[in-house]
Amino acid sequence: MPVINVEDLTDLDRAKMEVTQLKLEVKLERWQTSKCCEEMKDYIQAGVEEDILVKGIPEEKNPFKEKGGCVIC
């Protein structure tokens, strides 16, 4: 069973947890936003041609196409 239930913590404990956590986060190494956005854009451009929901798919190839009726010749 997980060690704590958040409701059982006192306000003091919660405040301590928060301060300890924030101290760690302030020290993180960060990248330029422009660099990250460029990478995201490149990632999408690389994969978008195969993305069926974006590009669409011919009806015959769609695995979820409407089930057709059967014809007995």
Next chain:
Amino acid sequence: MCDQTFMAITFGPCDNCSTTSPLMNIYIKNEPTNYCSFCVEMMACQGLLKGETLASLKNESESLKKKLEEERAKLHDVELHQVAEKIEVVSALSIKTRRVLKGHGNKVLCMDWCKDKRRLVSSSQDGKVIVWDGFTLNKEHAVPMPCTWVMACAYAPSGCAIACGGLDNKCSVYPLSLDKNENLAAKKKSVAMHTNYLSGCTFTNSDMQILTSSGDGTCALWDVESGQLLQSFHGHTADVLSLDLAPSETGNTFVSGGCDKKANVWDMRSGQNVQSFETHESDINCVKYYPSGDAFASASDDATCRLYDLRADREVAVYQKDSIIFGVSSLDFSLSGRLLFGGYNDYTINIWDVLKGNRVSMLFGHENRVSTVKVSPDGTSVCSASWDNTLRIWA
């Protein structure tokens, strides 16, 4: 902390120091006890370093948050949609309902796809968990749960088991048998035990471990075979409503979001909270990793979806519109990450262009709130679960 004036209905020996004095009736871990006012003060000061009080900690917290914002702002030189200006717009989408899955007797709360891209599992307020074949609409298995409100369900990577849970505070695993007559409920294995409702569960890269999130404010990693707790994750200050595992094989992180409006990124091995984001204005209902693993999106009751880049350590996009005022319950990305599907409480699914930030399309059809939206593993379709008792597959 100055001594408070209090109404003393008991006078006698203190349970802690034994001095005879007016006693305060208090509860320690749900047990009623009588402490004198001095002992109550001493107890409240436990764990404090010299000079620390609740007020000083709160001040420190505020100044650290400001510093964090400054550090993040230093590297914020451009908006995502500016980078995407030269990219052509998404052409009109031809997505429509292909299947309507009927069978649940009450609100469908959660669903998950199987890796075979055709099967899916769904769970409902009626206490049933159903495994469907999405192509034929065949119900392959139906498992009755001992509780109502089964809020979370997940398909194992092998396709041979499902996990589910909700108000029973547990996550149970059911191996799926090919024998239709076999009573699945009898083979149930209780894996996770929380002290409040189970809000989310997912298998890790194998059938052997499960990650859970709970209303008790924690997330936990469990070994399926033994039911043992492998790691627990503390940091949220309110119910955790959602979690998602990072996509890469080597990735050992996951993200969680909750009622404290925070989205936290965790290291699974150490249990450490590595990054935290708090820009939403209300509960975060769903979090989902971006396909590359370098970002994640969150859906909130504040009617917005937000994209956070993990390397920039900041929010990089907000998907919102003045006309959208209902909360978002769930979201998922298309295969390439170009589209973001959001399920809203106004019964619709809005499709957003992730790069440009505008809404591309809307999907209508559900007759009540959309509770879960998930893109199939090969990206050919989207499945949505709703409070109108049905699921829909769109492609």
